[in-house]
Amino acid sequence: MFSVSELRVLLVGGSGLTGQAVLRILLADQRFREVHAPLRGRPSIEHPRLHLHPWRPEFPRFDHLPEFSCDAVLCCLGTTIKKAGSREAFQDIDRDAILDLANWAKKRGVPRLILISSSGADPGSINFYLRTKGETEAALKEIGIPSVTVFRPGLLLGARKDFRPAERLGQLTLPLLTPLLRGPLHRLRGTPAEALARFMVSKIFDPVPGFQVIENREILLSNVKRN
DSSP: OOOTTOEEEEEESTTSHHHHHHHHHHHHOTTEEEEEEEESSOOSOOOTTEEEEEOOOSSSSSTTSOOOOOSEEEEOOOOOHHHHSSHHHHHIIIIIIHHHHHHHHHHHTOOEEEEEOOTTOOTTOSSHHHHHHHHHHHHHHHHOOSEEEEEEOSSEESOOSSOOHHHHHHHHHHHHHGGGOOGGGGGGSOEEHHHHHHHHHHTTSSOOSEEEEEEHHHHHHHHHHHO
16 A cells, blocks of 8 residues: 555646646645646646646657656647647657657656557557557557556546537537447447546556556446446
8 A cells, every 4th residue: 555645646748638637636635745747838726746847849758857756657648630730740749749758657667657548549440540549559568668557538528728619519419328328339428537537546556467458438437436
């Protein structure tokens, strides 16, 4: 068991919908002594246990971080092709930056990597988005971090700073369709970002050796059990 204020974690992607929820949970939990977060701008919250670092977009992205012992890395990086501006820019964030982070963690001897992918991720998919996510997962397996947990949520539900019309439409319509989405269709169900964040943080204390994938069904069930 971990003692109070023992753990140090690195959170990457802490300004996004799920990342902000993860950050709030980490800072509210006294078991975390330090929370390190590279960000582009200032966060909406300040805390004495929060250590901010500048985000460096060029490779290598994370070698500028100060030396500190790190018990887990949580990665909530993710964007859209529209927001990134091109397919190449999207891959730079959703694949290359994540692999940069994983290699940093491996070099530092970090025992746990916990990250967000996507429901339907598949390196052989004809869908560019899902293929990129699948390629990232496949590459992560080869890096050799002792415990890697990949979450595959559906459409993330919650209040965003940036307005995304397609996601907003999904937030409004998916609850109406929920009774129809059974079996393999669970992949289409929306995933509350807060529930995903809680599940991600809980895996710090329940690591599985090797490579573990948690599908959307299990994320949704964890939320039902909690409530």
